[in-house]
Amino acid sequence: MAEIEIGKIVSAIPIPAFFVGANFRVQVPNDAAREIFGPEIEGRHYVTALRQPAILRAIEAAVSEGRRVVGQYTVSGPVSERKFRVTAALLEGGAPQGVLVCLEDVTPVYEAGQMRRDFVANVSHELRTPLTALLGFIDTLQGPAREDAKARDRFLSVMAREAQRMNRLVGDLLSLSRVEFSEKQMPDATVDLGEILSASVATLATDTAGDRLKLDIAGVDPSIDQVRGDTDQLRQVFNNLIENALKYGGETAPVEVTLSAVPQDLYLRTRSLRVDVQDRGPGIASHHIPRLTERFYRVDAHRSRELGGTGLGLAIVKHIVQRHRGRMAITSETGAGSCFSVIIPVA
Structure with a gap:
């Protein structure tokens, strides 16, 4: 040769x-x-x-x-x-x-393997904490606190909270799995984004949060500005973003939800609808922003768990938006609040 x-x-x-x-x-x-x-x-x-x-x-x-x-x-x-x-x-x-x-x-294969290992480790950690608490309270109720009515009521309350936390985690894991499975299949229904936003705001406008929520959908014509989408998944996106804004934006700070038309989105290169969820809370440091949509990533892990967060919400949002061939943008200024934006092309 x-x-x-x-x-x-x-x-x-x-x-x-x-x-x-x-x-x-x-x-x-x-x-x-x-x-x-x-x-x-x-x-x-x-x-x-x-x-x-x-x-x-x-x-x-x-x-x-x-x-x-x-x-x-x-x-x-x-x-x-x-x-x-x-x-x-x-x-x-x-x-x-x-x-x-x-x-x-083989970098993609290696990274996928590492992601699986990290995912299993994170899930194990998230489940181990409430399970450890439950087992400890059960042992106490079966032993020293068997006849203590006050302790029994207090422990049962904590056990119910930890069980609900596990239930939310399992629910979010199943939701994330379903979204990832269907991510490559674009929805074929045409939906009114204004109606979906109004429904989300109405759902979350409780007695304590109703006066904090402000919705603005002016300037969008529902007869023209519609998107191809899955109503349930889009409701999940906006419920998650609005709920996060109410939780982490401060107890009394307003949350502004705005729907607007974008004549030509710079990245999607087509006419789009943009939803901005703006809070006036403490904001998020810039080094956290690129990782916010990672599974189990939390800016303040202790506070997130106290408020019932699973660390999967924004990961689910990201995959749903990708399924709708849209994009997500996050901007924040420390001390001035954060804005989570979802941009979806018009049908």
């Missing part, structure tokens, strides 16, 4: 690849390999060019054992790492003899 033929073969491989010749120097790296290792990799001894022990061991084993060997290689970036599965195979039967090395990017 001539060297020119090896060069053509390596260049045609769609993933990063290069050839280590009989002189143990890197030959004919393709463009994808040059992007990872730099153009200076060509002609260098593979030990000085690659450095990482796992990929070096794979090449050495392929040479010494004459078989295909799998290793790994990690590229560190300013924010995250890229993980590669390395396959090193000895080429025999002609000159030049050497090892063909290919690198497959």
